[in-house]
Amino acid sequence: MPDQLRIAVPNKGQLAEPAADMLREAGYIQRKDSRDLVLVDPDNNAEFFFLRPKDIAVYVGEGILQVGITGRDMLLDSQAAVEEVLPLGFGGSTFRFAAPGGRDMRVEDLSGKRVATSYSGLLTQYLRERNIDARVIHLDGAVESSIQLGVADAVADVVSTGTTLRNAGLETFGEPILESEGVVVRQYGADTDPSVEQLLRRLRGVLVARDYVMMDYDVHAERLDDAVALTPGMEGPTVSPLHREGWVAVRAMVPRRDAQRIMDDLWGIGARAILVTDIYACRL
Ligand SMILES: Nc1ncnc2c1ncn2[C@@H]1O[C@H](COP(=O)(O)OP(=O)(O)OP(=O)(O)O)[C@@H](O)[C@H]1O
Ligand SMILES: O=P(O)(O)OC[C@H]1O[C@H](OP(=O)(O)OP(=O)(O)O)[C@H](O)[C@@H]1O
Numbered sequence: 223m224p225d226q227l228r229i230a231v232p233n234k235g236q237l238a239e240p241a242a243d244m245l246r247e248a249g250y251i252q253r254k255d256s257r258d259l260v261l262v263d264p265d266n267n268a269e270f271f272f273l274r275p276k277d278i279a280v281y282v283g284e285g286i287l288q289v290g291i292t293g294r295d296m297l298l299d300s301q302a303a304v305e306e307v308l309p310l311g312f313g314g315s316t317f318r319f320a321a322p323g324g325r326d327m328r329v330e331d332l333s334g335k336r337v338a339t340s341y342s343g344l345l346t347q348y349l350r351e352r353n354i355d356a357r358v359i360h361l362d363g364a365v366e367s368s369i370q371l372g373v374a375d376a377v378a379d380v381v382s383t384g385t386t387l388r389n390a391g392l393e394t395f396g397e398p399i400l401e402s403e404g405v406v407v408r409q410y411g412a413d414t415d416p417s418v419e420q421l422l423r424r425l426r427g428v429l430v431a432r433d434y435v436m437m438d439y440d441v442h443a444e445r446l447d448d449a450v451a452l453t454p455g456m457e458g459p460t461v462s463p464l465h466r467e468g469w470v471a472v473r474a475m476v477p478r479r480d481a482q483r484i485m486d487d488l489w490g491i492g493a494r495a496i497l498v499t500d501i502y503a504c505r506l
């Protein structure tokens with residue numbers, strides 16, 4: 223078994239539950255009490271530290287913990303010496319500018335103005351790169367209220383559905399500053415570590431099991447090339463002989479979101495007994 227793995231995971235907020243679900247699917251035990259700060263998983267020789275999502279990049283950047291799960295926005299905001307090694311497909315959000323509706327603001331108009339955010343590292347760097355001389359007002363949260371309350375002229379904040387902005391009478395402007403999602407981070411330039419590699423293989427397996435299904439069907443051998451074009455699989459589909467003369471059985475992974483369309487197309491070329499099953503786990 224590889225050396226002990228010390229993993230930083232979000233203790234609360236939008237990333238906590240999806241991160242725990244994914245780790246559980248990857249075979250790690252997860253805490254039952256949301257107040258636990260540390261959890262040892264002896265079977266996997268792993269130890270989980272439940273930390274504020276914004277602090278995770280700091281612990282990993284200092285080399286205290288080998289690996290962590292946080293948001294891409296938080297990773298960039300921290301300016302810690304960490305790099306993203308795997309996007310996780312949850313906690314998706316956009317980091318955007320917003321101002322009261324009907325003002326037709328442009329990003330260049332922010333010079334000389336006050337912009338409130340809880341991601342001041344990220345915002346400061348963005349403004350500096352574009353030579354925009356705005357004053358960054360750091361707030362810890364509920365940034366949308368800052369304009370109404372008179373401490374800022376615009377905000378830069380996390381937008382998911384846009385409901386919070388709308389409720390505050392704000393509208394986004396300019397290009398999105400960043401597209402974010404939950405990511406695995408490591409210390410920048412860290413050596414390859416077998417225990418981290420194992421974790422990443424497991425997480426990649428979970429992502430594939432979520433995104434793909436297994437498709438089985440029977441098709442006439444004369445239509446096999448057409449069928450393979452529809453279901454090319456990862457490294458080519460498995461093709462087995464069928465007892466029925468002139469027919470073959472085909473098995474291939476297909477993207478989950480395309481499964482119904484592919485089944486229709488396979489039916490159209492004469493395939494039958496088309497079955498779709500979930501993938502429980504995998505290593506590709
Ligand atoms: N409404 C949302 N939907 C999806 N992802 C979100 C949402 N709000 C924030 N996120 C993302 O989740 C991550 C953590 O944000 P979260 O709001 O949980 O942390 P926080 O603001 O530091 O904590 P708290 O809200 O408890 O003060 C960030 O990467 C952020 O982009
Ligand atoms: O676009 P929406 O779907 O409305 O989501 C975006 C909101 O969600 C987050 O707030 P959170 O609940 O984390 O509160 P916070 O401001 O205290 O971080 C974020 O900071 C926005 O305010």
Ligand SMILES: [Mg+2]
Pocket residue numbers: 235363
């Ligand atoms: Mg928040």
